[in-house]
Amino acid sequence: MTPTHFAFSTAFILSLMGLAFHRTHLLSALLCLEGMMLSLFIALSLWTLQLETIGYTATPLLLLAFSACEASAGLALLVATARTHGTDHLQNLNLLQC
Secondary structure (H helix, E strand, O other): OOHHHHHHHHHHHHHHHHHHHOOOEHHHHHHHHHHHHHHHHHHHHHHHHHHOOOOOOOHHHHHHHHHHHHHHHHHHHHHHHHHHHOOOEHHHOOOOOO
């Protein structure tokens, strides 16, 4: 495994572990998701540069567009949750109360 592959794999795994273990605030969960998407975007971009094929060049941009949509939806949910519940703690959110 090359050092670049190791770095992107480590960044993805650390973001995944942060999402799994540190779920106190909605904002920290969104930041972990953005870290995962950033590492996937950079890894996919380097992969398409190494292959040098025309067919895969739009894939990183498509992933970047989906991550921007995910970030905007997450921030909208964060604002809505903070307005209705007064906090962004994930322990206070209960689907049965909504």
